[in-house]
Every structure is written in structure tokens, then in C-alpha cells.
Amino acid sequence: MSNIRHALNTKREDDFSAWYQEVISAADMAEDSGVRGCMVIKPWGYGIWERIQRLMDDRIKAAGVQNCYFPIFIPLANFEREAEHVEGFAKEMAVVTHHRLISDGKGGLMPDPEAKLEEPLVVRPTSETIIGDAMARWVQSWRDLPLLTNQWANVVRWEMRTRMFLRTSEFLWQEGHTAHENREQALEETHRALEMYRACAEEDMALPVIAGEKPENERFPGAVETWSIEAMMQDGKALQAGTSHYLGTNFAHAAGIKYQDREGTEQFCHTTSWGVSTRMIGGVIMTHGDDDGLRVPPRISPQQIVILPMLREKPEDEELLAYCEEVRASLAAQSACGEPIRVLLDKRPGKAAGKRWDWVRKGAPIIVEVGPRDMEGGKVAVLRRDRLWNSENGKPDFAFTPRDEFSSQAAAMLEEIQQGMFEQARERRDANITRGVGSLDEIAAFYDGSTKYPGWIEVQWSKPTGDALDKVVEKLKAHKLTFRNVPRDAEPADGTCIFTGEPAVERILVAKAY
Template sequence: MSQPQTAITPRRDEDFPEWYQQVVRAADLAENSDVRGCMVIKPWGYGLWENMQRIFDGMLKETGHRNAYFPLFIPLSYLAKEAAHVEGFAKECAVVTHHRLEADGRGGLRPAPAAELTEPLIVRPTSETIIGASYAKWVQSYRDLPILINQWCNVVRWEMRPRLFLRTAEFLWQEGHTAHESAEQALQETDLILGLYEKFARDYLALPVITGEKSEAERFPGAVKTLCIEAMVQDRKAIQAGTSHFLGQNFAKASEIKFQSREGKEEYAWTTSWGVSTRLIGTVLMAHSDDDGLILPPRIAPAQIVILPIAPKPETRDAVFAAADKLAAELRAQTAFGEKISVEVDKRDIGGGTKSWEWIKKGVPIRIELGPRDLEKGTVAVARRDRGPKEKEFVPNAEFVAKAGAVLEEFQAGLLARAAAYRDQHTVKIDTKEEFYAFFTPKSSDKPEIHGGFALAHWNGSSAVEEKIKEDLKVTIRCIPFNAPEEDGKCILTGEPSKRRVVWAKSY
């Protein structure tokens, strides 16, 4: 049986990791730079990030958070203040040791020995310690609390095996850092943010994420409790798409964030931190795209509709271009999701087929072709990215304008429903060790990505079990899900009693 030809080679079922790279490239989202592990985010990819930023920033502000900006550099001694934290981050960081260059005598440059720093600086891998130093100064009394601050910035973690968006040495993110009077309030904040992440992922990115708590082994270094959202992508692996940490008083103690309580006692603050990053772009790609390239949820697409005027003959060009501009203006006056529809008109002088395929690969939800014959008939040819690349519907112009918003909304809902169905299809309750091992064992050594998906299985609560399973199968507990009912069961590995199934999966 011959497979239909696709725009992306290889297909998902042939080589998922390579398919991913090819979709990133074909959509012109990003590329590797000459600096190891650092990516260049190209305009189409950055446009996605801008939309994500705008939306999530609005959600943060509505819940009383404000943005600020803290230094890029962390003194080495700060990083060392929290024991688990330094263990987690010192292994992979960029270290600044000099503040000047000089000629090396061979026509090149070298760090000037006379300009060596007394204390090396770390390029922030995350900012708990540097922000903690500020909070320590800002907080004296319970009246100064809570502090609800977020920052949008770049961070650097030296990655040995980088992959565009999913794991890069430098990435962009938001990191929220809050300080509270009581454990209860800090826990509420941790929950509130996880709720925002879930809503953001579900309603905007069309990602039906699972929410829950990390096991101790998978916690953020220094956290008391790490909550997370986990997405399933099309190779059935999990991607940790966002985390919200309750830090207890660990970082407050390390940074000396103390305050006079309502009772007049000196106490350490209770802090939280939480973040989502450009990794979300890779997650959206892996969750929704197909063998013809990217498919974007309309709510975050840099353009929701692209109009392609088809006018090969010079004598019809002006009329077709004018009609395209008119249609664009009419569409921009419509709304989808309560906001103006975003429309691009592509008048570049290249072949219609090439042009159309470019936008397919870029994942624009709706393509409109408009040629001289359409003008005569008063119709447009509408193609949806969630249908086959050759499927077109000819619709009267005015009818399309009137329903464009509804089509985009239906498209968005359809993506979410499809991703949820896929996740459910590949999420299986497993009760025996044999079945569990079989579930995660690839059928072919050529395609290690093809395995079962998410396993819901009992666990005795021990890190040793996690370690063994990680070693055997590269499978970890993604989370102890919030919505799992209490039930009597037996640990998948040891047979010991367990009260709750946890989510096991391979992950990025």
C-alpha cells in the first residue's frame, strides 16, 4: 500500500524526533545558532511566544500579580545558599569570570587576566536566590506581604543534549516569585497558579493537560511541593509544560526573608515560585501538528486567517489584490473568542501552490484562496488546516465573513477534543508488572518512541521504585494526579499496598 506523499519527511510514524525538527524548520519557527544549545527564535515562532505572553500576562495581572525585573547575574555564593538548589543547578550553568577582553598577541582576543572577577557570576538558571535577596530587603512586617511578582526573561541551563524549544541552553520564560505570611496562603498561591496554567493550556493552547503533584524525586530542587501540568504529545510521551512550587520556608531561610508577624514575632516568609517557558511552543507543535507540518490553535496563531490572492495574469492582479484587501478588512472587523480576527494577506509574487504549502506548513488555521473567477462568482475557496490539504470549500464571500469567527472557535474546540481523545486512548490502567513493562517497551528498536503512553498504576510511595523503573524503562512518575480517586491497589513493582494510581510515562 503506498502512503500519500506529505509535506514533511519523515512522517510522524516513521521517525518522530526527526519529524519534529523538520516541522520546526518547515514552519520557520526557530533554528540552532552557532552557540551550542542556544536557538534563534524566528519571527513566526516569536509571534507565537508573544501571543502566549500577552494572554498569560493578562491572567497574572487579573489575579493581582505585577511584573518586575531582576539581575541576569547571580553571585556564586547566592546560588550556594540552598543546599538542594545548588545541587540541582550548579551542574549546568554559564559562569562569568572576567569583565574585559584584551588582545591575545596572535590577532585574537582573550579574557584579560587583570579583569578577573573576585567572585564569579552565574547566568541565572532560575532566580529564587537573586530575587530572595531583594525580598529580604523589602519585607519587614506582615504588612509588606504578600509580594506577588513575576518576571519575563531569559535563563540559561547548560544542556548537553539540546533540542529546539524543548531543551535549550538559553530559553525564555516567566518566573513568578511570591512571598506570604503563612504556609496556607503560599499553598493557595501555588494552587491558584497551577489553575491558571491548566486554564491557559486547555483554553488557549488546546492542551488537555493532567494536573497533579510531583513525587519527591521529581520535585524542583529546594521545593517542599511541586505541582505540574503534564501534556501528552503524539509520540505518547509526556511533556512537563508548567510547574508551580511551594517552597515552604527553605528559600526564605536561605535568603533571610524575615518579617514581624501580626503577633509581633519574627518569622520567615513562606514563598512560592512557578514558571512556563518557550518549551510550550514545542509542546503545542508535538501535540497538534501532522505530516504536513504545524497546526496552530487559533487563539495563539500569529495569523488566524491568511488570504492568498491568486492572480497570475497582470491584467487581473489589481482587482484581485483589491478584493483580498477588502475581504481582509471585513474579516478584521469580525471577532473570534471575543477579540478581533487576525488576518494576513500574502501578495508575494510566487506560485500559488508554493505559497499555499508555505502556510500549510506554518499551521495557519484557515487559508482563503481568491482568484479572478471567485471575484465573478462572489465566492471564496476556504481551506482548513485541520482537514486534508486539498479539501476546499467554496463559500459565498459574505457567508464566510459572517461565520469566520465561529469557524475559528470550532477549530480551536476541535483541536482540544482531538488531543483529549488521543490522550484518553493512550492512557491505560495497568495492574501487573508484566503488562507495565510491556506497555513501555517499544515494539521495534528502530522506533523507540512507539510505546503505550500514560500508565495509571499503583505505587508504594518509594523513591527506590521510581529509580528502578526509570533505569529499566526510562519511565518516571509524571504526577500524582489530583483527580485520581482513592482505591485499594498494589504497587506495580513491589506488590505493596497503595491507595492511589499515579501517572507513569516517558517524557521529554
């Protein structure tokens, strides 16, 4: 069998950024669209998104949150009335000013000056303000609360530097928006969403994450508390993979979301919002990809098992295809990770070995090759994407297995791959969080370039605010470092703040980040 080691030109250790772009291209996930900052998500990339959507949506619905759809356009006035929000957000956005095109008299088109909008419309960068308007209409009494809504939508943030999946002008996401009677209930929802994201990241995407609260300087504009899940990429950088915000009554004041409480008194609602996006896919690539391409965790893989018949464009092919179809059907009739196994019989013309590398690059969890001799012996050749190479002979590590035996093992194998990918990522993550760094100078030394992918540092701090915090943030920024979050499950503080020298009150993560 063919033995092309490393299906990619670039290795992670040589140039992680170039490797990332190459994986996206080699796995045929997405490409530049030619429209500024926007990408085309191709079937394999979109298929992964559909899986993430399906699994996340099940969790959202199970929590009693109802899906709605709100307008893509937001009037300027909505941004104007929430000053803090404007300051943080209302800058780089796509602005619609005209509603008609006409000929420019030179063979081209132009916006019709006669069709200028009285009030420009913004293409939503996020929907707090427009959903706030709806909540103000929908909520009158405490009986209407909690109000739990979510939408799956595209949003646009005009980005100057873009990178596929990680930062694009248009991206796809879900945004949950909820209204509650009081702080306690809103905080409970903030944490429910955060925990849902943790579970979805870890159980579905096999991405180990650290859930925690963002420091003041990293809060969503208008939020009272911002919580995040942070994942470590293989280059040691952090990826914020989802956020959940407790918004206090800030947006309720701006939009007039009020209710009569049980005593008949008018109160402002406490609201939350929470979102994850196609950025998650970037996290999957940078966590699970290797020097042969992508590896997709089985639960979110559009195809979990791909069967490749060794076709020879001869009459015998028919019998081989029938055999493969039997294998396919017997696998498709089974469940793994709680759903029917997704199995594809790839009948495209071309050599099996060539197609194999397509699927290795795409990261299908299990590849099954079947040649005439396998068929005669009632066998299949099974290749696991997570154990691609035989360490002794350096060849693809096929296991020649009786078809019935493979069929009875396949579900367990997929679950083992899922779990193994998570464990591998978690071990790497845990091995790359450094504790005990005692000063900002030591932090700077840690990231001086002598270690290529240095990972994260967890430090104790006194939780400075305002100017004091800004000063620390500036110093970190000089080393391209940021605060990630205060881990929810960290040990209590027991030392001194390395920034202020005051007694520490909690632990916080420091890292380079996407």
C-alpha cells in the same frame, strides 16, 4: 488546484524525532544559531511565543501579580548559602569570570587577565536566590504580604544534549515568585498558578494536560512540593509543560525573608515559584502537528486567516487585490475568541498554490484563496487546516463560499477549530492512558517496543519515600520510564501498590518523557 499530499518528507509514524525537526524547519520557526546549545527563534516561532506571552500575562496580571525585572547575574554566594539548591542546580551553568576582552597579540581576542572578577557571576538558571534577596528587602510586616511578583526573562542551563524548544541552553520563560504569611496561603498560590497553567494550556494552546503533584524524586531542588501539568505528545511521551512549587520556608531561611506577624513576632515567609517556558512551543508542535506540518490553535496563531490572491503579474491583479483587501478588512473588523481576528493578506509574488503550502506547513488555521473566477462569483475558496483533505477525492478540501457568508462564519469557525483541536488531542490522550497494569514486569512488557507509541500507564502505589522510592525509580529508569505526577483529579486509590505490595494511597502516572 495543486494536490501535493504530505508537505513533509518524514511521517510521524516513521520517525517522530526527525518529523519534529522537519516541522520546525518547514514551518520556519527556529534554527540552530551556531552558538552551542542556543537557537534562533524565527518570526513564526517567536510570533507564537508572543501570543502565549500575551495570554499568559493577562492571566498573571488578573491574579494581581506584578511584573518586575531582576538581574541576569547571580553572585556565587547566593548559591552557596542554600546547600540543597546547590546540590541540585549549581552544576551546569554559564559562569562569567572576566569583564574585559583584550587583544591576544595574535590577531585575536582573549579575556583580560587584569579584569578578572573577584567573585564569579552565574548567568541565572532560575531566579529564586536573587529574587529572595529582593523579597528580604521588601518584606517587613504582614501588611507587605502576599508579595506577588513575576518576570519574563531568558535563563541559561548548560545542556549537553539540546533539542529545539524542548531543551536549549538559553531559553525564554516567565518565573513567578511569591511570598506569604503561612503554609496555607502559599499552597493556595501554588495551586492558583497550577490552575492558571492548566487553563492556559487547555484553553489557549488546546493542549490537554493532567495537573498533579510530582513525586519526591522529581521535586525542584529546595521545594517542599512540586506540581506540574503534563501533556501527552503524539508519540505517547510526556512533556512537563509547566511547574508550580511550594518552597516552604527553605528559600526564606536562605535569603532572610522575614516578617512581623499580627502579634509582632518575627516569622519566616512561605514562598512559591512557578514557571512556563518556550518549551510549551515544542508541546504545541508535538501535539497538533501532522504529516503536512504544524497546526497552530487559533488563539495562539500569529495569523488566524491568511488570504492568498491568485496573482498573475498582470494588470487584472489590481482588481483582485482590491477584492481581497475588502475581504481582509471585513474579517479584521470582527472578533474571535475575544480578540480582533488576525488576518493577513499575503501579497508576496509567487503562485497561490505554492504559497498555500507555506501556510499549510506553518499551520495557519484558515487559508483563503481567491482567483479571478471566485471574485466574479463574489466567492472565496476556504481551506481549514484542521480538515485539509477531502476524504473522498484525496484533494485539499476547499469550500467555495460567498464572501459575506464566510465573513459571517469566520469567528465561529475559528472557535470551532480551537475547540476541535483540543477535543482531538484529549481523546487521543485519554485513549492512551492504560490502567490496571499489575506489576513492574507488566510495565516493562508494555514498553517492550511491540507498540510503537504506547502512551502512559496509571498505577496505584503506596507513595514510598527515600531509599524505597529510589529503588523503584531506578527500576523504571532501566526501561527509560519516569514517574510523571499524581493526578489532582484521579480516582481515589482502592488497591495494592504494584511496587511495594503495600496498600495503595494514590494513583501515579508512568511514562517516557521529554
